[in-house]
Amino acid sequence: MSWLSRGLIALASLIMIGVFFKPLWEITLYAPQYKEGLKMIIWVNKIEGGTKNDLKNINLLNHYVGMKKIDPDAIPELKILPIVFGFMVLFGFIVALTGNKKLLYTWVVLIIVIGIASLVDFWWWEYDYGHNLNPHAPIKIPGMAYQPPMFGCKDLLNFRACAFPSTGTYLLALSGTLGVIAAAIEYIRGKKG
Numbered sequence: 001m002s003w004l005s006r007g008l009i010a011l012a013s014l015i016m017i018g019v020f021f022k023p024l025w026e027i028t029l030y031a032p033q034y035k036e037g038l039k040m041i042i043w044v045n046k047i048e049g050g051t052k053n054d055l056k057n058i059n060l061l062n063h064y065v066g067m068k069k070i071d072p073d074a075i076p077e078l079k080i081l082p083i084v085f086g087f088m089v090l091f092g093f094i095v096a097l098t099g100n101k102k103l104l105y106t107w108v109v110l111i112i113v114i115g116i117a118s119l120v121d122f123w124w125w126e127y128d129y130g131h132n133l134n135p136h137a138p139i140k141i142p143g144m145a146y147q148p149p150m151f152g153c154k155d156l157l158n159f160r161a162c163a164f165p166s167t168g169t170y171l172l173a174l175s176g177t178l179g180v181i182a183a184a185i186e187y188i189r190g191k192k193g
Helices: 003-020 054-065 077-098 101-131 167-192
Strands: 025-031 034-042 047-049 152-156 159-165
Touching (some): 003 101, 003 167, 034 054
Antiparallel strands (some): 025 034, 152 159
């Protein structure tokens, strides 16, 4: 492996550490009674509100339409993802140190698979929360589902739900892109050699 590819994968791993310090996703609910919005911030290892009471208020509102309580302790991904990304950071540094092309290609494939699997899992989590409603909920509207969008905004009754990736997701995308560039450099070098 060239020093450029080694440097790129080392930089990718270094950038990926940022996922432990920056949120991955933000969902905000706006309504006339919540003009500033109720915010739910999703990190690699926790979910919290934008303010001290936001998550509590979101759960209270969700209860009225039959949605399950958002309980961070009951979400296994919040325990698994820190291990997965910790492994990928360590693996990336090993690739940079050894200069092994097969390990580089493996790292790139893994980060792509992890990225796709994470998005699918997040979509499914949102689907489950928005569709599997308690039939004994105080407010029932036949045919109504409350799945928030993954990207963008959507009206749900008198709420406008907006969801967007946050800094941690952009850091992961940058990290993965640097890994793909390093792999492409090595693939092209191999074809020329």
